[in-house]
Amino acid sequence: MKAFETNSWQNIKTYFETIKNNRILSNFDHPEHLKTFTFDFNGIYFDFSKHRWDEKMLNLFAGLADDIQTRQAIEAMFTGQLINKTEQRAVLHTALRQPDDQPIKVKGKNIIPEIRKAEEKIKSFTGKVISGQWKGVNGKAITDVVNIGIGGSDLGPKMVVKALSDYRNHLNIHFLSNIDPFELDRLLHKINLETTLFVIVSKSFSTQETLTNARKVQEIYIEQFGKNVIAKHFVTVSTQIDKAQDFGIAPENIFPMWDWVGGRYSLWSPAGIAIPLAIGYGNYQKLKAGAYAMDKHFRIEAFHQNLPAIAAFLTILYNNLYGFETEAYIPYADKLQYLPDFLQQLIMESNGKSTTLSNEPVAWQTGNIVWGNIGTNAQHSFFQLLHQGTKIVPVNFIAEINNKNTRFKENHKMLLANMIAQSEALMIGDANDIPYKHFEGNRPSTTILLDEITPESLGSLLAYYEHKTFTEAWLWQINAFDQFGVELGKRLANRILEDFNSMTYSHDKSTKALITRLREYKKSE
Numbered sequence: 001m002k003a004f005e006t007n008s009w010q011n012i013k014t015y016f017e018t019i020k021n022n023r024i025l026s027n028f029d030h031p032e033h034l035k036t037f038t039f040d041f042n043g044i045y046f047d048f049s050k051h052r053w054d055e056k057m058l059n060l061f062a063g064l065a066d067d068i069q070t071r072q073a074i075e076a077m078f079t080g081q082l083i084n085k086t087e088q089r090a091v092l093h094t095a096l097r098q099p100d101d102q103p104i105k106v107k108g109k110n111i112i113p114e115i116r117k118a119e120e121k122i123k124s125f126t127g128k129v130i131s132g133q134w135k136g137v138n139g140k141a142i143t144d145v146v147n148i149g150i151g152g153s154d155l156g157p158k159m160v161v162k163a164l165s166d167y168r169n170h171l172n173i174h175f176l177s178n179i180d181p182f183e184l185d186r187l188l189h190k191i192n193l194e195t196t197l198f199v200i201v202s203k204s205f206s207t208q209e210t211l212t213n214a215r216k217v218q219e220i221y222i223e224q225f226g227k228n229v230i231a232k233h234f235v236t237v238s239t240q241i242d243k244a245q246d247f248g249i250a251p252e253n254i255f256p257m258w259d260w261v262g263g264r265y266s267l268w269s270p271a272g273i274a275i276p277l278a279i280g281y282g283n284y285q286k287l288k289a290g291a292y293a294m295d296k297h298f299r300i301e302a303f304h305q306n307l308p309a310i311a312a313f314l315t316i317l318y319n320n321l322y323g324f325e326t327e328a329y330i331p332y333a334d335k336l337q338y339l340p341d342f343l344q345q346l347i348m349e350s351n352g353k354s355t356t357l358s359n360e361p362v363a364w365q366t367g368n369i370v371w372g373n374i375g376t377n378a379q380h381s382f383f384q385l386l387h388q389g390t391k392i393v394p395v396n397f398i399a400e401i402n403n404k405n406t407r408f409k410e411n412h413k414m415l416l417a418n419m420i421a422q423s424e425a426l427m428i429g430d431a432n433d434i435p436y437k438h439f440e441g442n443r444p445s446t447t448i449l450l451d452e453i454t455p456e457s458l459g460s461l462l463a464y465y466e467h468k469t470f471t472e473a474w475l476w477q478i479n480a481f482d483q484f485g486v487e488l489g490k491r492l493a494n495r496i497l498e499d500f501n502s503m504t505y506s507h508d509k510s511t512k513a514l515i516t517r518l519r520e521y522k523k524s525e
């Protein structure tokens with residue numbers, strides 16, 4: 001049922017008219033406001049109180065979620081139904097964090113045994129690499145690991161490896177994603193080939209950037225050490241076993257992926273292999289345990305106190321009623337530096353859609369624009385617009401209370417003071433008769449405080465964002481799990497690459513002029 005055609009939505013719209021000009025600050029006159037909108041979950045404090053809504057609006061949204069059978073939609077995902085309809089696939093990143101062996105069937109087949117088998121393989125492999133038992137050419141232990149992958153095969157693992165820096169072992173982990181030769185060159189200057197292991201992560205095993213980079217590195221190895229060393233220095237994660245073998249990867253070095261895990265949801269699968277390599281298998285399991293705790297919460301909790309659902313309601317409120325089209329993510333923790341990048345793919349690749357689940361054009365806005373950077377750096381770049389610009393951007397602040405760094409405790413205190421000050425400033429503003437010194441305030445934000453960034457708390461946080469994305473998609477009635485929008489550009493890039501040699505395809509005048517200019521430049525190289 002379409003959310004925007006229900007009576008619940010009409011009620012939300014009517015009530016919105018009565019509250020839309022209220023000041024956030026006045027909500028706190030209600031003695032229970034803070035209590036209603038703050039939650040403690042698994043060492044994480046969620047504060048949704050500084051928003052342009054109240055308890056009644058929250059309950060109306062919870063009612064809407066009930067009316068459009070969100071509970072059933074969640075169950076359909078968790079139980080392996082083919083909810084990714086355009087690709088006829090199940091969506092089961094949640095199965096990867098299920099701790100027990102309760103069967104989950106995809107097209108009639110229980111997938112849990114395959115997951116356990118893959119886990120055993122990852123455990124044994126990562127153990128060997130970390131302990132130094134896995135030897136490279138010339139019998140030397142591995143010191144560096146390079147993850148070659150892009151999109152979901154890069155952003156999730158890269159973000160987690162940095163976020164869990166406090167749990168890192170001795171291995172240096174590098175991420176090579178872009179096809180820009182600058183990156184490959186720079187990397188090759190940093191590593192010793194004899195002690196480096198390359199992990200090619202590509203669900204499809206057909207991504208141009210990943211395969212080109214992997215091929216180049218392989219050529220360098222073969223040139224330097226001969227063909228036989230490939231098995232010691234290259235492993236891969238893919239659904240495409242045949243393609244990986246054709247590429248020259250030894251069958252025992254291929255880790256599985258499944259079509260029921262989307263790339264941007266795949267850090268929990270063997271595609272996240274850089275994570276157990278960086279922090280050990282035990283910590284990787286704890287990350288999954290944290291995610292599982294959030295899964296359970298999402299699956300059973302009533303919507304007015306269901307954390308991912310509440311976050312999704314806010315996005316719908318701002319996007320579809322207030323008309324605020326973007327949301328900023330500002331971690332006040334350098335360890336979470338890559339979280340905004342990860343969330344951009346998670347949310348924008350999932351929900352940047354304009355076709356409904358019944359294959360009709362949507363008649364409403366979908367897919368908020370996600371952006372951000374770490375604080376306090378962001379304060380000194382784009383916060384001016386957040387405070388005094390004409391656009392209103394709901395902000396998500398994220399920080400950890402206990403920083404393991406005991407040497408510079410004062411710095412951390414300042415960092416947190418800045419974050420809290422920003423959320424307060426955005427809300428209260430500052431009345432001033434001089435127009436350019438006036439802050440209107442009433443600008444919304446969510447604050448998430450992790451007691452500490454641990455594998456468990458990070459796991460819960462990431463699952464929270466995944467389920468927020470799912471709930472938004474359900475409210476918008478779109479499929480969050482395909483990404484056909486990235487295909488056209490890939491196809492055209494291949495044609496243009498051919499056109500650099502001889503112009504075969506027809507193009508508009510601008511594109512043709514660009515190709516011609518590049519052809520001339522390349523000729524003179």
Ligand code: F6P
Pocket residue numbers: 150151152153201202203204205206207210263264349483486
């Ligand atoms: O082009 C988009 C995309 O398909 C993402 O969805 C995916 O995460 C990324 O490319 C990498 O894909 P693969 O793992 O198949 O190389």
